[in-house]
Amino acid sequence: GQQLNQSPQSMFIQEGEDVSMNCTSSSIFNTWLWYKQDPGEGPVLLIALYKAGELTSNGRLTAQFGITRKDSFLNISASIPSDVGIYFCAGQWSQGNLIFGKGTKLSVKP
Amino acid sequence: EAGVAQSPRYKIIEKRQSVAFWCNPISGHATLYWYQQILGQGPKLLIQFQNNGVVDDSQLPKDRFSAERLKGVDSTLKIQPAKLEDSAVYLCASSLVFGRGPETQYFGPGTRLLVL
Numbered sequence: 018g019q020q021l022n023q024s025p026q027s028m029f030i031q032e033g034e035d036v037s038m039n040c041t042s043s044s045i046f047n048t049w050l051w052y053k054q055d056p057g058e059g060p061v062l063l064i065a066l067y068k069a070g071e072l073t074s075n076g077r078l079t080a081q082f083g084i085t086r087k088d089s090f091l092n093i094s095a096s097i098p099s100d101v102g103i104y105f106c107a108g109q110w111s112q113g114n115l116i117f118g119k120g121t122k123l124s125v126k127p
Numbered sequence: 128e129a130g131v132a133q134s135p136r137y138k139i140i141e142k143r144q145s146v147a148f149w150c151n152p153i154s155g156h157a158t159l160y161w162y163q164q165i166l167g168q169g170p171k172l173l174i175q176f177q178n179n180g181v182v183d184d185s186q187l188p189k190d191r192f193s194a195e196r197l198k199g200v201d202s203t204l205k206i207q208p209a210k211l212e213d214s215a216v217y218l219c220a221s222s223l224v225f226g227r228g229p230e231t232q233y234f235g236p237g238t239r240l241l242v243l
Contacts, residue, residue, distance in 0.1 A: 021169075052234075059131070059218050059234030060170065105169050113158075114183060115232065117169025 023106050023118030031126050036093040038121040040106030045086040046116075048109040051078075054120070055102045063104075064091070098125050129153065131235030133219050139241045145207040148238045152200070152221030158182075160232060161194055161204050162218040170218055176202065209242045216240070 023040045030036055040049070048067055052060035064075050066082035066089060073080055079092045089108075093100055103122050107115040132151040140146050152159050158177050162170035173192065175183040178199040187194070191210070196202040206213055216237040222230040 023169075057236065059220070059237050061234070062231055065231065107169070113160075113175055114172045115170070117171070119168050 021106055021108055021116060021118035023121055025121055026119070027122040027124070029124045029126060030096055032096060032098060034096055036096055036100070036123065037090060038104060038106075039088060039090040040108075040118050041088045042108055042116075043087070044108070046108035046110060047086070049080070049082050049089040050107045050109065050115065051080050051089070051091045052105045052107060052117075053102050054105060060105055093123075096123075096125055101125050131219055131221055131233055133217075133235040133238055135238055136236065137239045137241075139243065140209055141243050142211055143208040145205065146209055146240060147203050147205045148217050148219075148240075150202045150204070150219030150235060152202075152219070153233055156221035156223055156233075157199070158222045158224065158230070159196055159202050160220040160222075161202070162220065162234075164216040164218055164237070166215070173204070173217075206240075209240075211242050214240055214242045 021040050021042045050065045051063045053063050054060045064073050064080040069082055069086050070084050071082040077094045081090055103120040105120045106118040109115050134149050160175050161173045163173050164170040173187045174194045176196045179196045192206055194204045216239050218237045219235045220232040222232045
């Protein structure tokens with residue numbers, strides 16, 4: 018099945034650094050979402066984007082819906098240890114089925 | 128508000144055996160989804176229910192997988208017989224409505240299946 022291209026696959030950062038990850042698709046989407054998944058848990062929604070060009074923040078997280086509707090990025094500012102986890106982007110057409118990326122594994126050096 | 132509940136949390140079976148997973152969505156959520164998440168990948172939709180009717184089961188391997196949501200609330204996902212490649216986390220998600228634009232999907236903790 019179709020999956021999104023998410024990069025980087027993994028990253029190690031120092032606490033306090035900013036983080037950036039992105040997602041691209043060959044297809045357009047009407048909605049882009051960013052989830053975080055902790056070990057042994059299901060994905061938790063961080064940010065949802067509904068309009069091309071939209072820039073949305075949630076605390077230290079900022080995400081943008083690309084103008085072409087085929088890409089999105091997520092930034093985390095001033096990372097802390099609890100940011101560790103796997104971040105997934107997901108695209109959605111009108112409703113229902115989410116198409117997920119393969120995830121970006123974030124590890125923070127204390 | 129209680130989240131999506133799933134059981135069991137872990138299951139180990141041998142290939143060719145049968146297994147069933149249970150999901151209880153958030154109260155009042157009409158739409159229920161089952162996703163399969165293979166290690167190192169993002170979740171992939173298996174089946175979507177609206178109340179007790181199937182909306183999308185195009186990616187469900189119907190020769191061995193089945194799912195039902197008889198009363199429009201709880202759901203079960205069954206694999207019979209299991210293969211080694213079915214080892215994965217099976218996630219259940221629910222959302223409030225379907226057909227009125229984007230709706231946030233809330234995920235349960237998942238059932239981790241290992242087929243030996």
